[in-house]
Amino acid sequence: MPPSLPALTTPVLLLFFLLSSVSASSLPLEDGIRVVSAEKRIDLTGPIVKVFLTLKVENALAASDASQVLLAFTPTEVEHLAIVKATRAEGKRKKKTYLPLSVEASDLAATPNGARLYSVLLGTPLKPAEATTLEVLYVLTHSLEPFPAEISQSESQLVYYRDSAVLLSPYHVLEQVTYIKMPSNRIESFTRMDPTNRAGTEVKYGTYNNQVPNSYLPILVHYENNRPFAIVEELVRKVEISHWGNIQITEQYKLKHGGARHKGVFSRLSARILHLLFSLFGSKNIPAIQQMRLLNFQLTKAMGSGD
Template identity: 65%
Template sequence: MEAMLRIRAALLLSALALLSLFFRSYSQEIQIANAERRIDLTSHIVKVFLTLKVENVGTSPASEILLAFPPTQVDQLALVKAAATVGKRKKKSYLALDVIPTELPDAPNGTKYFSISLLNPLSTGETATLEVLYILTHSLEPFPAEISQSESQLVYYRDSALILSPYHIKKQTTFFKTPSSKLESFTRVEPTNRAGTELKYGPYENHPPYSFLPILLHFENNNPFAIVEELVREVEISHWGNLQITESYKLAHAGARHKGMFSRVEYQSRPSISGVSSFKNLLARLPPRVHSVYYRDEIGNISSSHLRTDPWKSELEIEPRYPLFGGWKATFVIGYGLPLEDFLFESPDGKRYLNFSFGCPLVETVVNKLTVKVALPEGAKDPSAVIPFPVEQHLEVT
């Protein structure tokens, strides 16, 4: 028995060693000829646009490209998308690529990976241009952590001047875009250039795999730090041709906490100065042909809302009963009806499908916890849900 365990352990170690050797040799077959990263810091949701010109310098075709993320960003990743660039200039087009999380046995210091599947294997000597978008949430840290009503909000953002990658990068440049030109401080890594609201790092040349150079930016950001701590969306399918939506929100301002007294007189008389980091309205983008819209809280109906509709979309602007400063919270409910025929479809085999948006309609908000409840009409059988990312699913029968 002991001998068998030793053999199994030896085989496992051999397999891991071969796998590690495979990924190490694989990374040497690809190099990034040029990388340009643009990081948008103009809201509390950080959007990163990455353009990679990859080249196969190995001896065998490559079918995937790896993206690497440091452990400090792993829990902040909300979305990763990639596309291949086809054509040039006016004839340029983009083809979406599959992106899936993956693991490497020799990943350094908690690095997380995503694998981009190429449309066609990249042969030796060939190049391809990839466009990557990834979004980070909860990555801006208010500092100071508390501010008064009349103070602007300053935040920290931490990253690297160099792009973390398992590949050698021949040339790379990073651009940061801030909401205003008020930049308190930033880490200098020459060459570094600043012009207005843009900060440029690089170009840097010939950096080996996993190069990382921490930087810190301290800048003004008074955009709404709107966080939905919890959202419950209830979707009720009616036999009478209607889709009824009820959304219950627990909203918070996740920016620097408000300190001191709040003066409504000062807030209303000097709106451009007093409470500049607060927010008093939000925009919800709803489907077209929406009807029977309401907006209320525990007290009752809230009249400060405005609905704009056209044949392509509906926009509902809502105002809580009071402006939200850092640390303040509000709860409310939005409800509306939709024509069922716009979302319910029947397949040739007689099954019915409801095609409906999963996420939150509020613009520029982050949802920490989302629950979607779908109430099926009486007589519905064998329900199932198809969602393009992992979620917990439960079936309740009443």
């Protein structure tokens, strides 16, 4: 005998309720938020990656007050995330002030692409139909991959950097642009997407319009970065306080270079000459740098062994 209608309805309704609860828990609390404009500036001039975001966000007319804005990071970015700071711009032009905001990891479920969410707590809730501008800074460490992994003393250090041409966000983004700043004009290659423009040491992706939530367009940049990648493996700090109130602090650092490994012969003489020429011509003088590398190569070849 087939089950009665009430017997079927109860399990179906229960299953629907459970699925609805799971779906609701994975959605942002402020689903009325949208990003009106987003500017992403990636600074690759040093050994760490600094990313500056300027986000103009707007709350929908029919939505409730928004107490937070969510930021999304890929799993790889979360592993290398050193710091996240956010401020809220208030006022106009010369009277504009920036109010520091708290940022904390969100307990909302991960997005479909596995991204982790962080909450920027607004302090003063954003009312329906209101807009505000957020300034976000986050820093990534160990995100630059040396390639080639080994270089000689006369070679430049080249690195890979991976990111997205568009802003990864749980919100609808109406307009956005991404700028990537490199330390020199020597850019071996970069992913080209329409539109993409390069001007000197900077690559621009965008403007992109009407990006759906959780959009991601992977890009790869291969460029020259001769900065030392100093890593503190161990730090020991000793504080000595005498009976007379004197304080002596001693710090011992165990450092290593996290960039490309050195191969072949190392010459202290050519290293000193390179240092002298760098101080005379400056690290941004590309023709001078090329001459230095040629001289360094000739010296190393002539000496035949380390000094």
